[in-house]
Amino acid sequence: MLQRFTESCVIVIATLCFSFAIYIILFLIDGFSFIGILLFRGAVASFIAAVAAACIVPPLLKRFSDSQPGLLADLTVCSLGIAAFSILMLFHLAMPVSIDRSISIFMLSDIAEAPNGLARQQIKDRFITTYIDAYDAFGKRIAEQKAIGNIYEENERYFATGRGRWIVLVSRLIARGLHIDTRFVCPWERGVPSEPSRVFRTFCKPRSRQG
Numbered sequence: 110m111l112q113r114f115t116e117s118c119v120i121v122i123a124t125l126c127f128s129f130a131i132y133i134i135l136f137l138i139d140g141f142s143f144i145g146i147l148l149f150r151g152a153v154a155s156f157i158a159a160v161a162a163a164c165i166v167p168p169l170l171k172r173f174s175d176s177q178p179g180l181l182a183d184l185t186v187c188s189l190g191i192a193a194f195s196i197l198m199l200f201h202l203a204m205p206v207s208i209d210r211s212i213s214i215f216m217l218s219d220i221a222e223a224p225n226g227l228a229r230q231q232i233k234d235r236f237i238t239t240y241i242d243a244y245d246a247f248g249k250r251i252a253e254q255k256a257i258g259n260i261y262e263e264n265e266r267y268f269a270t271g272r273g274r275w276i277v278l279v280s281r282l283i284a285r286g287l288h289i290d291t292r293f294v295c296p297w298e299r300g301v302p303s304e305p306s307r308v309f310r311t312f313c314k315p316r317s318r319q320g
Contacts, residue, residue: 128197148206151197155201159193
């Protein structure tokens with residue numbers, strides 16, 4: 110029993126480590142640069158890495174094991190693949206995606222490279238001229254939302270799709286329930302003329318509505 114448990118742990122850990130190594134290699138060789146959205150790039154890389162690791166590692170280790178053939182029935186390729194994919198996506202969202210779109214990291218990197226420090230206005234100016242203007246932060250995010258299907262363009266104006274509206278509604282419910290700053294998801298709380306949806310108004314009771 111102990112041997113089976115030990116070998117199971119070895120297979121799981123080896124699969125996860127191997128999948129992570131493949132994920133890193135895929136990004137190092139820039140194999141998916143043709144996918145413009147980093148989130149999608151990571152999803153594809155994570156899927157390939159997870160499937161490859163789950164198909165290669167368990168059978169390979171099994172060849173050096175004295176356990177009964179039933180071991181792989183306990184640790185199926187499918188379950189190992191799902192576990193590896195889930196962990197890789199968690200890492201991808203927590204690190205690469207956060208770095209790619211984090212205002213805090215952008216600001217911190219500027220301050221870290223300034224031996225004499227930066228004044229508040231300097232930080233603000235650099236953010237606007239570089240992050241917003243030079244790097245086209247708005248254009249990048251609009252393209253992402255269009256690709257995902259949350260917004261669509263008509264007569265040079267952008268509108269939320271049904272899916273986009275549901276995402277906003279769920280975000281508002283989560284923000285209110287977990288006491289997150291709701292100004293990020295509630296335009297009327299930051300002075301933008303708007304009307305809260307009936308569902309959100311009923312269950313979340315917005316603190317204020319301007320305009």
